[in-house]
Amino acid sequence: MIEAKELCLIYPDGTKALKNINLQVKPGEMVYITGPSGSGKTSLLKLFMGMEYPTEGVLRVLGQPMMKGQVEKIRQLRRSIGPVFQEFKLIKGRTAIENVMLGLRFLDIPPSQLKESASTALRRVGLEHKTFSLVDNLSWGECQRVAIARAVARKPAIILADEPTGNLDMKNALKILELLTSFKDKNTAVIITTHATHLIDGKEDAMFIQMEEGNIYWKRLGEA
Numbered sequence: 001m002i003e004a005k006e007l008c009l010i011y012p013d014g015t016k017a018l019k020n021i022n023l024q025v026k027p028g029e030m031v032y033i034t035g036p037s038g039s040g041k042t043s044l045l046k047l048f049m050g051m052e053y054p055t056e057g058v059l060r061v062l063g064q065p066m067m068k069g070q071v072e073k074i075r076q077l078r079r080s081i082g083p084v085f086q087e088f089k090l091i092k093g094r095t096a097i098e099n100v101m102l103g104l105r106f107l108d109i110p111p112s113q114l115k116e117s118a119s120t121a122l123r124r125v126g127l128e129h130k131t132f133s134l135v136d137n138l139s140w141g142e143c144q145r146v147a148i149a150r151a152v153a154r155k156p157a158i159i160l161a162d163e164p165t166g167n168l169d170m171k172n173a174l175k176i177l178e179l180l181t182s183f184k185d186k187n188t189a190v191i192i193t194t195h196a197t198h199l200i201d202g203k204e205d206a207m208f209i210q211m212e213e214g215n216i217y218w219k220r221l222g223e224a
């Protein structure tokens with residue numbers, strides 16, 4: 001699903017955000033990426049999304065080489081990725097279901113099924129009762145769940161969640177991790193970045209990646 005070989009990212013100001021990253025993510029895999037602030041976690045997810053391009057090395061996402069000059073193909077590829085980034089980018093003045101439906105608008109879903117897919121996704125994240133609420137009136141945690149519903153409604157092959165536990169207390173952080181993990185299946189990989197190593201201690205059946213200063217410092221597989 002994702003294959004990175006000797007991947008480097010240097011930003012235009014010269015910051016070496018990623019250095020010689022080698023990584024493989026297979027279908028159905030759960031991956032936790034941890035590491036201190038500035039270690040390169042978000043930069044890695046941006047490369048997976050085609051929001052930045054590798055400066056050196058090779059990156060393939062769902063078989064698509066991620067490089068400049070492939071803009072249209074990468075735009076197509078993004079339809080198979082469900083991103084949950086730190087800023088949720090919900091559209092104000094619209095309801096929860098409208099926001100989820102807007103996330104589906106470029107997919108080949110018949111209009112008659114759009115509403116059903118969006119409602120199902122809102123139900124999965126426990127927000128059925130807020131389906132027709134304006135997102136302006138939702139709490140931060142509820143907005144996050146709308147963003148997750150928007151990401152998963154399109155049944156992506158890869159779910160990318162950047163620091164989804166950031167502003168949450170321990171109980172709610174664990175709930176969000178559980179929710180995101182529940183979308184992993186044999187065809188869907190879930191990749192989550194988090195500072196909070198204590199939240200993933202003891203989790204099983206996953207790949208754990210520790211980043212330090214743009215390097216993968218260690219990588220290990222959990223035990224099923």
Ligand SMILES: Nc1ncnc2c1ncn2[C@@H]1O[C@H](COP(=O)(O)OP(=O)(O)OP(=O)(O)O)[C@@H](O)[C@H]1O
Binds near residue numbers: 015
């Ligand atoms: N657009 C940019 N231009 C220049 N440097 C950048 C840019 N974006 C990020 N960086 C730098 O790249 C490095 C890695 O940043 P990144 O956001 O990937 O880290 P992170 O591990 O996700 O951090 P955090 O946990 O704080 O979100 C940092 O030194 C950061 O300052």
